[in-house]
Amino acid sequence: METRPTGSRAPVGRRLRPRLRLAVGALLACTVGVVPAVASGEPAAEPTDYTLTVDAAERGPDIADSMYGVFYEDINRAADGGLYAELVQNRSFEYDKADNDSYTPMTAWTSSGATAAQVADDAARLNERNRRYLRVSLAGGSKEFRLTNAGYNSGLAVRKGERYDFSVWARTDRASGTPLTVSLAGAKSGGALADPLRITVRGDRWTKYTGTLTADATRNDGRLTVGAGGPGTLRLDEVSLFPRKTFKNRPNGMRPDLARKIADLDPGFLRFPGGCLVNTGSHQGYEAPDFDRRRSYQWKDTIGPVEQRATNANFWGYNQSYGLGYYEYFQFAEDVGAMPLPVVPALVTGCGQNKATDDPALLERHVQDTLDLIEFANGPTSSEWGAKRAKMGHPKPFGLTHLEVGNEENLPDEFHARFKEFRKAIEAEHPDITVISNSGPDDSGPVFERHWDLNRQSDVAMVDEHYYNSPAWFLENNDRYDDYDRKGPKVFLGEYASRDNRFRNALAEAAFMTGLERNADVVRLASYAPLLANEDYVQWKPDMIWFNNHTSWGSANYETQKLFMNNVGDRVVPSTASGTPSANTPISGGIGLSTWATSAAFDDVSVTSADGETLLKDDFSHGDSRWTPASQRGSWKIEDGAYVQSDTAAEDTMVTAGDPKWHDYDVRAKATKKAGKEGFMLAFGVKDTGNYYWWNLGGWNNTRSAVEQASGGARDTVIEDGTKITAGKEYDLHVKVRGRQVTLYLDGEKWGSFTDKPAEPFRQVVTYDDKRGELVVKVVNAQDTQARTRIGLGRARVLGDTARLTTLEGDPDAVNTATERPIEPEKSTLHGVDEEFTHTFAPNSVTFMRIKAKLPAS
Missing domain, CATH: 2.60.120.260 (Galactose-binding domain-like)
Structure with missing residues (x-):
């Protein structure tokens, strides 16, 4: 049977865009058997048919109460001028050029x-x-x-x-x-x-x-x-x-609207005080001979009366007052019901600052500072640091159970040597504390792999992974954790986001989150990042919650995170769904040549189909008429029978050729670096200027080479190695594309290969809420067509014929702003729910069904 939703809908005035009207109209029309039409009068695309089968007799992994949390970092003015409610800027005249070149002590x-x-x-x-x-x-x-x-x-x-x-x-x-x-x-x-x-x-x-x-x-x-x-x-x-x-009327407390939005997420944990600002800068303290304004974040600087606390140069380019300090973080975590999860520096810098501190006394001091932190959080009032906590107004321990050492270190061996010292000391005195390691700043690559090898060798309890990727990456990597070792270290996904705040980004993240929940036995903690952004002081985007000095608003990503965080469930109920037939299409597109801050020459470019047909052959003896600049960057011209880009300052100078419909072909070219910082790129699968693959040889200041996939203008690394390019040497490049399999040859030798995963737009996961006795069916349809889905609940016994429905839907390019909220949840009631029924999911939507049901004993 087909379900029929009833209940509250968004006000008509909020949905003026044609695509949004279509999304709602398509859903309503399909549920009563009418084919909807677009605004122009042409018929809408036929729905794609899916099946979703729930195996209610099987028991999936339990989901921890702390599964989803929030990561707070003082970035984008998240503290002073943000969550910290103080209204005066530079209240103690401590601003300095060390904080920002434009600052003076009288700034503001x-x-x-x-x-x-x-x-x-x-x-x-x-x-x-x-x-x-x-x-x-x-x-x-x-x-x-x-x-x-x-x-x-x-x-x-x-x-x-x-x-x-x-x-x-x-x-x-x-x-x-x-x-x-x-x-x-x-x-x-x-x-x-x-x-x-x-x-x-x-x-x-x-x-x-x-x-x-x-x-x-x-x-x-x-x-x-x-x-x-x-x-x-x-x-x-x-x-x-x-x-x-202030929030909870705390003295020296939090701005209420921002704190309330965080509390409304019902976070399972609060990771603080940040990422990059934790492990960058000097690790010396105030006892250092010189007054160093660029210290790493050290918790003892941030407690006690506010007038006695330090100020510091923030990694993100401004001054941080520490009025919002460790005591306030612990108190805020308690106020929102979250597990506190502090991060301490490991004396190995990250975030592009690749240095390790070789000072045994300094390491010993920081290890002791970390032990003192645990005492501050958990110690009795008779202890030194427990007494300081009590004096600040909280005699009861905060109940710290997890602590992270380090953040995104690019020097795995140096980091792990120091991490072991922290871990050994903590476990000796506090064996009940989970000490968390990390895997560097990326989702893959040599640094990531080395970190994981060392973490496994040391039997680390939990590893923090970070990555910021394109929407396509999140749609392609739903199965990322399916093959992780169930007996190895657990994963804390401490920072992740798709690279924008459009609804399409939130949809991709939602699709990925279904994979996180399905693998809840491996992924124990997860938090979107960053949390906050003041619209006038942005160092990083995307962000979950935006604000100015008088109002705040949740992004589309916030609304998606909130929907998941408020509807987690206690355990996964195994389920399967059919895929999208069009998702597994071959890689197709034209080709391209490019450079980055480098002058390079290309010659003898050819494209040959899999059956031997010549699609393009160019030795540049007859000009460059086949090539189209993808931008106005760079200076391309024919020199000595080769196609040369001569501007050593220009970045991303790509020129393209060929047909976007090409597939299953071989690309060959000769390339020579003439001058500059890097090497050259050979692009394939070029659909347009924002969607392509390229083989980047000698990238990142000629430190490594990689295949990168661009989707919507954002690039993600697919595979990489340490290949460097020598100026003046001619290289033979060969890329073989077959279906979604790509093999690359450098000077006749196989350089690497990969099978590109399809971007699957239809994803789902099912959980069970023990307290409410409800199946929670979570479906993401990240495409422009409806998803007509036959849902089978297996041996679950449905109690009643209705379900509660919460939906986010809209134009994939929609962005929530201070004045408009096109992406907000809509609640309704589904009728006709049974052990087997059909429901049509709206285009570009996230839907949560709560169905009263009793599961068979497992």
């Missing part, structure tokens, strides 16, 4: 009305970690000194009726004291946003002064001004304006 501040106002770093400082302060020589008389902060984005966002706690550390040498006036005003209107606050600073010792401002208007361009009158020298530091309303 303006001042007027003083004889002199300068940032000082001398013996009068607030403390050794908060070194800089503002020293003001007041003019006296009627002239008032004014110090104004611009906040983040357009300013300080305030809401009418809400309270904001002001604080400042100050001292004055004026015997009668120095009066301060604290005010809020709009940047554009200049109008007051709250009644001013009046404070008198007394005494020449650092003292904290506080007060509260209540906003009487809602504005996003607020400015905080501290005014001071009279003569004398005034010193100011740690100027703060903090919303009284």
Whole structure:
């Protein structure tokens, strides 16, 4: 029987695009047996037929409560100006050129009305970690000194009726004291946003002064001004304006809307404080002879009173205040019901900084710091670090069970030598703590393989994998973990994402996540990354949650992650589905020649079909009329009977030739590097400028060679090795394409081969929710046609004839923004559900069915 959905649908006004109207209309029409039509009046494509069979009598792997979590890193201004609720930017005048070339200690501040106002770093400082302060020589008389902060984005966002706690550390040498006036005003209107606050600073010792401002208007361009009158020298530091309303009303807490969106994911774990910022920079601490602003993230810098915490140059190009520190991370994990999972540096840098620290004393100190961290999290109040936790307001232990050492190290042997020292010390004192290793920055390749070899040899409990790939890669690699060793280390997929925030990216990720759940006995933890992005301070995209100073919104990826995270289930119920007939088509397309920051010459290019027919033959004796530039980059011309690209600065200079319909052929060419940083590329399977394969010889500054697949403009590595290219030497290249099998020959010798997986758009997984007694059928249809699916529930006994349906659907290019949310979940009820029924899944959709059912004993 065919199911019939009823229930809530999205408002009509939100679905104005023709493709979105078609998606909804197609689903509704198909369920009542009517063939839908596109807006032009032409018939829609026929649905693709599938079967989905559930083997309810078998039991799949259990799924841990912590399966899906969140990875938090201070990137894209995720902390200061983001999740950390502080409204004042550069509150302690610590900004520096080490943080960003454009920074000064007065960044975000303006001042007027003083004889002199300068940032000082001398013996009068607030403390050794908060070194800089503002020293003001007041003019006296009627002239008032004014110090104004611009906040983040357009300013300080305030809401009418809400309270904001002001604080400042100050001292004055004026015997009668120095009066301060604290005010809020709009940047554009200049109008007051709250009644001013009046404070008198007394005494020449650092003292904290506080007060509260209540906003009487809602504005996003607020400015905080501290005014001071009279003569004398005034010193100011740690100027703060903090919303009284934070998540869970925590002092020094989190911005409510951002924290709520994270909490709504129901995360099983919180990985913090980041990835690259953890293991980059100096590993020295404040005891180092020089005050190093580029330290790796060290947890002891981030606890205690905020005015005593360090600031640091963030790896991502700005200053991080550490107002949001380890105590707040642990507390936030507890507040959202997540397992805390901190990451500590392993003294081997990653993220392109390939250095290992050979200092036994420094290694010993960091190992001890990690043991102290575990004590801070779990120790009794009678212990040194447990007492510090209790003093901060949390006598009860946080219950730390997992800890990761290192992040994306490109030096596997050096990393594992140090990782063993951390692991040995942790397991000796805390055998109940799971110590997590990693596998480098990529999903494959020599570094990845070496990491995994060492992890297996050491019987590591869990390995963190990271990768950011194209949508095609995620559609092609649903089975990635099917063949992992069930008795080997478990996988923590700590960072992954498709390279954009369009719905097509979320669809590909959803398809991949069905494979993660199917392999829940191997993949124990998984988190999309990065989590947050301030729209005015973006270092990395895509991101799950976007925001500015006054609002936030979940991306299409967020909505997909939330749907999976809120509907995990307790165990997998084995199931199978038929594939898409059109997915397993042969590799087809024209050919191309390219360079990257290199000058190279190509000659004797030919393409021959599998049955010997010559499709193209060009020795460039008659010009270059067969070749079309894929871009305007590079300088191509015929020189000495060869086709030469001479610009050594131009990148991605590809020219193409041939027919996009070509398949099953041999490509041959001769190539010579003339000058530059890298080698050359021979492309095949070229459909257009964003979709092709190329054999990249001498890439990455001539350190390795690889076949890369481009999909939608994003490239993923298929296979690679360490081949380097010698300038002036002519190389013979031969690429043999048969179906989806590719074999490559360099100078007559086999260089490598691969079978490219098809991008399967129809994916599914089924889980069972023990508490609710429900089968959760999860189906991804990442294509432009409907998926008419015959669903068989096997020996499951269906209780009732309805199911709850939650669907995400829309234009694959749709993007959620601050003002539009084209991708949001829609709920409805399915009728006609039985042990066997037919349902048509909408084009470009993620669908979760919850079916009341009793499973046979397994």
